[in-house]
Amino acid sequence: MKNSWNLPVLVPDTQVGGHEGVGTIVQMGDGSDMYGFGMGDRVGVKWLRETCGTCAYCLAGDDGLCAKQSASGLFQPGTFQQYVTAPARYLTPIPAKLSSEVAAPMLCAGMTSYAALRKSNAKPGNWMVVLGAGGGVGHLVTQLAAKAFGQRVIGIDQASKEKLVKESGAEVFLDVATQSGDVLAEVTRHSEGLGAHTVIVCAASNAAYSQGVGFLRPGGTLIGVGMPGGDPTPIATAMPSLIVQKQLKIVGSILGNRQDAIDVLELAARGVVTVHYEIRGLGSLTQTFEDLESGALTGRAVLDLCG
Incomplete structure (x- = not known):
């Protein structure tokens, strides 16, 4: 918009x-x-x-x-x-057991999260870093990764989102405001001294992509979901020599298909994944976009057009 x-x-x-x-x-x-x-x-x-x-x-x-x-x-x-x-x-x-308020965000954020995890080919017990883990997509990726795909999740976001990230299933929470070297050291320490098997970048931030490459262990995979605004910027740390020597994979993932939508709605209906949301009226649409842009929104906002 x-x-x-x-x-x-x-x-x-x-x-x-x-x-x-x-x-x-x-x-x-x-x-x-x-x-x-x-x-x-x-x-x-x-x-x-x-x-x-x-x-x-x-x-x-x-x-x-x-x-x-x-x-x-x-x-x-x-x-x-x-x-x-x-x-x-x-x-x-929409499954009969699922409320419309929870179902709505699953139709984009949910299926996008599910598709990204499906493309990661991550095995149960693997370490996964989620950058932007408390965002509208990130908290769904965190839940699905931990509860449906058996991942050991390290969630990274603003300190104000720690509670949501941990409730979503992350074993470890790291504050994005911490100096990058400290975050890297903590990721490495928690992931067997090797780094993460998978990094999923949900944050719409060029810095998150640059940081994410460094979190990968040899043979690791970075899945890009968040799309930074402004002029297109290359990933500063994705040097060809590094990608070749460490055999890294960088995969983009946009949306999902019709089956992904059905699958994630079924998981939601079973209570495997849910949405942290607040209901707003259509009159708050402009403010909602501003909150989304500034990062003030935790989880999702659902607009009720019936009120």
Whole structure:
């Protein structure tokens, strides 16, 4: 909404933003019943409103790479409104046991977290560092890593988020404000003197990426999720010689596919993962974006359009 990523094409001023929306079906188009939905069903609208479904990326489950993807709130009206239309093929069913407030953030932050962990190929018992572990995505990555993927998590964030990070399942919490050398020493000390098997960068910070590479043990993998704003900046510590000699992997992960969304909602319905959230009204939308940008928001904000 604030174009902090310097996108080449801006969202039209008249566009309705929003994704991660949950609601009930009140009208169905011709043929939409073939996808298993009916009137009154509770469904979710994700960031990806639709993909082509036939390209090599879609067939491989890499929906976020489809060249014909359509995004909610970008060039199609989003979910910051009472009613929204969406292709039935790409809707996600919401489990009956799961509240809408918890389900909504799972439709982007949750499935993004799950997909990043899936791509990490991390084995149970491995050490994983999560940078930005108390953020909207980070606290979900931390929970899923510890409780669904069997990781031993070292969470790094601002001191004010320590309680949330530990409650999310991190064995160790480190304050991001500590000098980088001290943090590196602590990560190494806690991870068998070798460093982490995996680092997931959820913080939208160039410094976090530079720091994250140093946390890896030989053969380790860095998963990039957070996207820093401003002009694109290379990872300062990702020297080719280091990557080659330590056999490091750097993997980008954006969004997830339809199955990821279903899987993470099922985990949420079973209580394996939940969301730290606060409910706000639509009138607080501008303030919510400002809180998100400044880092003042802990977990997620859920907008209630029914109040």
